[in-house]
Amino acid sequence: KQWYQRRVAITAGNLNVRGQRGNIVQNYPSVEYDFVPDKITMTTDDLVHVQWAGINTNVPGRAGEGKDQTDRNNLLEMSGDPDTSYPFNLADAPWIKNIASVTEPKASGLDIAVALASSGYFCGKDGSSGTCPAGLSLDGNTREDLQKQLDNAPASYFGHVIRFKAPGQVYYLCTRNNNFTNRSQKGMIYITPPKSKN
Numbered sequence: 001k002q003w004y005q006r007r008v009a010i011t012a013g014n015l016n017v018r019g020q021r022g023n024i025v026q027n028y029p030s031v032e033y034d035f036v037p038d039k040i041t042m043t044t045d046d047l048v049h050v051q052w053a054g055i056n057t058n059v060p061g062r063a064g065e066g067k068d069q070t071d072r073n074n075l076l077e078m079s080g081d082p083d084t085s086y087p088f089n090l091a092d093a094p095w096i097k098n099i100a101s102v103t104e105p106k107a108s109g110l111d112i113a114v115a116l117a118s119s120g121y122f123c124g125k126d127g128s129s130g131t132c133p134a135g136l137s138l139d140g141n142t143r144e145d146l147q148k149q150l151d152n153a154p155a156s157y158f159g160h161v162i163r164f165k166a167p168g169q170v171y172y173l174c175t176r177n178n179n180f181t182n183r184s185q186k187g188m189i190y191i192t193p194p195k196s197k198n
Contacts, residue, residue, distance in 0.1 A: 012161070013040060015187070017052040017073045017174075022062035023182070033073065033177040035187035045194045047102055047163050050075060050116060054155035065176050066149035073157070073185075074150060075116040078171040082188060085180055087173060090117060095170045098191075102161040104131050112160050114138050117175075119153035121146050150176050164191040 019033040042048060054071025058064075066072055076087035077095045090096070096109030104111070111124030111132060122141065127134030134140035144152060164170075174185040 011042070011045070012047040012049065013037075013042065015040065015048050015050045015189075017054075017185075020062075021058040021064040021069070021071060026059075026062050032183050033071075033174065033185045035075075035172075035174070035185060038187040039190075040188070041190045041192065042164070043192050043194050044164055044166060047161050048189070049159060049161045051159035052119075052157055056155055065179065066147075067151040070151060071155050072119060072150035072153055072176050073174050074119045074153075074176060075172050076175055077113070078173050078186070080171070082171050082186060084171065085173065085178060085186075087117075087175060090114060094168075095164075098165050098168060099162050100165060102163060104129070104160060106131050107160070112162065115160065118146055119150050120157040120159070121150070121153040164189075167191050167193050 016036055017033060018036045019031040020027055022032065024032060040048060052073045054073065056070050058069045058071065060069055076090070077093040078084045079086050079088045090113045091110060093113055096113050099109045099112055101107045101112050106129040107124055108129060111129055114122050114125050122138040123136045124132035125137060126139040127137040135142040146153060168191050170189045172187055177183060177185040
């Protein structure tokens, strides 16, 4: 078949982060960190590019987690509904069996989850995919340990263009900026079957 006979219509979206470091008063009229969009409905034929941009030169002295003046984000699957504020252990997260990367096709679901959880500090679990050097992987890391509030992780992250293999739902959060009492950086993805080809 010719290449044009094999094409299918694919919708591609973007999952990013908006807002800046600081509380609601310091940020007015902007907002604190949030995923945007924070609710996505997509089919198993659709793609979403999970990525974010940040800086290390925010206004000094603003409220926030981690090192002053820094933006950091990550994404982990929550172990419950949207009111939950605890992530799954990466290896136990159900979504690792249901995600695939278009940008890194050899990456496993666990590789993708490790990279998103570490804001790209680790490119995967152990480097066995062939696209992630072992020294930059979680198991083979040869650099300093990842700081608990991601201070030594990149401020910006290219991420992955991902697709879901089966219908379902994923609730996720950022562990650095989700502050249980006054700041919520969470989101949800609903995955539906492919649209009818009529």
